[in-house]
Amino acid sequence: xxxxxxxxxxxxxxxxxxxxxLLAVGGDLSVDRLLLAYxxxxxxxxxxDDEIMWWASPFRPIYTPGxxxxxxxxxxxxxxxxxxxxxxxxxxxxxxHCASIHRSGEPxxxxxxxxxxxxxxxxxxxxxxxxxxxxxGRMVGGLYGISLGKAFFGESMFHLLPDVSKVALFALxxxxxxxxxxxxxxxxxxxxxxxxxxxxxxxxxFDKMLKEALKYETEKGPWKFDFGDLKSRxx
Numbered sequence: 189x190x191x192x193x194x195x196x197x198x199x200x201x202x203x204x205x206x207x208x209x210l211l212a213v214g215g216d217l218s219v220d221r222l223l224l225a226y227x228x229x230x231x232x233x234x235x236x237d238d239e240i241m242w243w244a245s246p247f248r249p250i251y252t253p254g255x256x257x258x259x260x261x262x263x264x265x266x267x268x269x270x271x272x273x274x275x276x277x278x279x280x281x282x283x284x285h286c287a288s289i290h291r292s293g294e295p296x297x298x299x300x301x302x303x304x305x306x307x308x309x310x311x312x313x314x315x316x317x318x319x320x321x322x323x324x325g326r327m328v329g330g331l332y333g334i335s336l337g338k339a340f341f342g343e344s345m346f347h348l349l350p351d352v353s354k355v356a357l358f359a360l361x362x363x364x365x366x367x368x369x370x371x372x373x374x375x376x377x378x379x380x381x382x383x384x385x386x387x388x389x390x391x392x393x394f395d396k397m398l399k400e401a402l403k404y405e406t407e408k409g410p411w412k413f414d415f416g417d418l419k420s421r422x423x
Contacts, residue, residue, distance in 0.1 A: 193242070197221055202229050202244035203391055209245040209376075216240070217306040223315065226334050226341055229391075229398050231375055236300040243375075248394045249386035251372040254365030256358050257385035258422060265351040266358070267419050272322040273359045276410035279311040282318045282330045286344035299344065307343075310334065314408025319356045319363075323349070331356045335409075338370045339401035355418070357384060362421050363413045370401040 191200045193215035205211040211230060215221055217240065225231060225242060234241040258266075287299035310316040311332075317340075320330040329352025331345035340360070347353040364372065374381045377388055389397065415421075 249374040337402040
């Protein structure tokens with residue numbers, strides 16, 4: 189059963205989602221509803237011309253911070269280029285480029301102007317964070333996501349040079365490991381997430397993991413972290 193949301197600020201139990209992960213339609217993209225959704229393990233994902241759709245995947249791809257798999261090509265990229273990592277400095281650039289990236293199997297971008305506006309408010313409130321990769325002063329890749337407690341919900345990433353979105357994920361993983369985060373939620377399983385070391389957990393396990401992570405206070409942004417020489421973090 190797919191639930192129809194009203195103006196009331198609530199969601200059905202995420203464990204009641206359809207086999208494909210669809211839980212509900214409708215509602216709005218207010219920051220209060222978005223924060224409630226993430227706290228329950230629910231996320232929005234829909235085409236701009238569709239109704240708002242809310243998902244709770246039956247199997248979640250989860251990264252353990254500090255345990256990203258580094259391929260030979262990614263390690264070579266990190267060693268070759270003097271990347272600089274910045275946090276929370278240019279959300280508009282990051283989301284604009286995430287919105288412009290075509291992804292295989294998807295008809296277009298789900299990042300509409302309404303989505304961008306709502307997530308910008310979350311950024312200003314300190315719940316949304318960006319990891320930005322610079323080369324010679326130019327941003328060449330990055331990602332953004334939501335932080336609650338000791339959980340990080342990855343939303344989207346982009347790259348203007350090969351492998352640079354993976355560089356951003358590696359940097360995020362290293363930082364969150366030192367901050368004591370429990371997991372990075374990649375939301376929907378794909379070949380990329382599995383290659384990078386994500387492991388699927390069922391929705392019951394994820395629900396338990398999330399409740400444990402939310403026992404901790406949320407560290408709002410803007411975040412600060414000294415990445416040092418990123419090459420030195422390769423194992």
